[in-house]
Amino acid sequence: MKGTTLRRPLTLACSVVGAAVVALDGTVLTIAQPALQHDLGADTGQVQWTSTGYLVAVASLLVFGGRLGDRYGHRRLFAVGCLAFAAASAGIAAAPGIGWVIALRVAQGAAGALLQPATLGMLRHAFPPERLAMPVALRTSAIGLAAVAGPLIGGVLVDAYGWRAVFLIGVPPTLAIALLCLAAPAAGEEGEEREHGPAPVRTPGAPPVPGAVPPPTATAVSGPASRPAPSTATAVTGPAAPTSPTAVTATATATPTPTASEPARTRPAIPPQPLPPVTVTEPAHETAHGRVHGTAHGSVHGTAHDTAAVDTNGAAVMGRPRTPAPAHSGTPTRPGAAAALDLPGACLLGLALACLVQGLAHGAVAGVVPALVAAAVAAVAFVRHERRAARPLVPMEMLRPGPVVAGLGALVAASAALSGTLFTATYLFQGTLGLDALATAQRMVPLALLIVVGAPVSALLKGRIGARRTAAGGAALLAAGVLLLAWPAVTASGPATGACAGLVGAGFGAVMVTATSVVVHRAAEEHAGVAGGLQQTAMNTGPVLGVALATLLLPYGTALPALAAVAALAVPAALGLPGPPRDTDTPARP
Secondary structure, three states: OEOOOOOHHHHHHHHHHHHHHHHHHHHHHHHHHHHHHHHHOOOHHHHHHHHHHHHHHHHHHHHHHHHHHHHHOHHHHHHHHHHHHHHHHHHHHOOOOHHHHHHHHHHHHHHHHHHHHHHHHHHHHHOOHHHOHHHHHHHHHHHHHHHHHHHHHHHHHHHHHOHHHHHOOOHHHHHHHHHHHHHOOOOOEHHHHOOOOOOOOEOOOOOOOOOOOOOOEEEEOOOOOOOEEOOOOEEEOOOOOOOOOOOEEEOOOOOOOOOOOOOOOEOOOOOOEEOOOEEEEOOOEEEOOEEEOOEOOOOEOOOOOOOEEEOOOOOEEEOOOOOOOOOOOOOOOOOOHHHHOOHHHHHHHHHHHHHHHHHHHOOOOOOHHHHHHHHHHHHHHHHHHHHHOOOOOOOHHHHOOOHHHHHHHHHHHHHHHHHHHHHHHHHHHHHHOOOOHHHHHHHHHHHHHHHHHHHHHHHHHHHHHOHHHHHHHHHHHHHHHHHHHOOHHHHOOHHHHHHHHHHHHHHHHHHHHHHHHHHHHHOOHHHHHHHHHHHHHHHHHHHHHHHHHHHHHHHHOOHHHHHHHHHHOHHHHHOOOOOOOOOOOOOOOO
């Protein structure tokens, strides 16, 4: 079976670089916004929309982008997303006014919605489940490294060349991986690239020979002789398949059966005579969709209009060829796949997420309550629609209580706690303690470093003690670190603050690696893009929730304890993840 999964090292490189470029773009923007505002003469609300516009676009389209990857191939969507992201970044660098910057940031968010789920979808198709945690960990480490390097790189570029330069740093690597992804050869055979893929077609007792399948055998069985049948055989061949077609001929006389090396022949039909029915059997063989056990789904009554053909999917078809079912290898599933996309569901989900992000991102201003109400109504309508849709955007089994939902809940809680803590710490260190921006960044460096270093360690721990214990322990570390930062005696000391920030980083990295690998792995392979979209949606909406909560509680001095409680919510969510490796940890099947 032909696959389009890239070679594993190249797949990992594309996934890591793509995720890092998106993370780097978000961090450097924060540094560039003051200079951008001064240069373009924008007000604070317009500058805020350079962030909000991106968040609204990416959050509303991530799941739909993942579904597009499932339909048309993750490699293709990844390349298109990278090219569009690079084009939007270059356009922002040349934008003549703030309106152009906002519009292109929205376009950049739409490109990110194609790019980000594909980084996980490609990993899901390239690596077997038991080896998926480490690639996800390396991707997480790259995101953490981008978070560390982004402010430093952005500050240097803004001081030396101005704010436009920060949008150009991601263009060369994004273009490079997009072109490399398109130009690189795909994996030759699915079985060569993925050990966990389906076995090739073979016949017991004989070595596999491409393009040839031993002839089937016909066995007469007893039964009523009232069904007419022709006295001569008509050869019926199945449709062409990626491996080799299997021809099954129902024979009622001693006429020799055509073989794989002998072309099928059709003799003139003789008026039907009553003859005993026959059952066509063939040796059991493995196919891409299971095992075919010798019979063509029952009796084949040899009439001129009632012939049987067995295709390479092992299904008997009566009187007409059957198109083989598609193999889910990240490529288009069939011509006209766009007709199967759940566009109403995508619109409802996009509306719900867009209203939620817009309402929370702008805090306590006019229009927030209507936006949140609209988000709730759209979410309810989305769920009702998905339950009735023949081809839902998000399969309902992915939203039932289980490891996928638990992993998404843990990601939302952990990312909300992390982003809210970083937002609060900035005001705490600079406003209350009087530290400058550089001293504040230095105290937070251990947080990013522990994400980078701790992610691979978390992947190893997941393999030894299971996702449940790894994620629960990480959530506990995250909650403890946030809570300790609320203690004035800790924040008064630089080393103590760095140690607590390290706890936050290590805990967040453990939750992110384990929960992400479970969400992507436990979803069926044909829904890998949707799983990646859901994971990225959780990672984009969680920070908005955390910053909104911190903004609300910061004047009362209770932001950090509240964020510690949010982080603690990840512990019960983590308990829903799979246990030690001996527990069942197989992907869910629709």
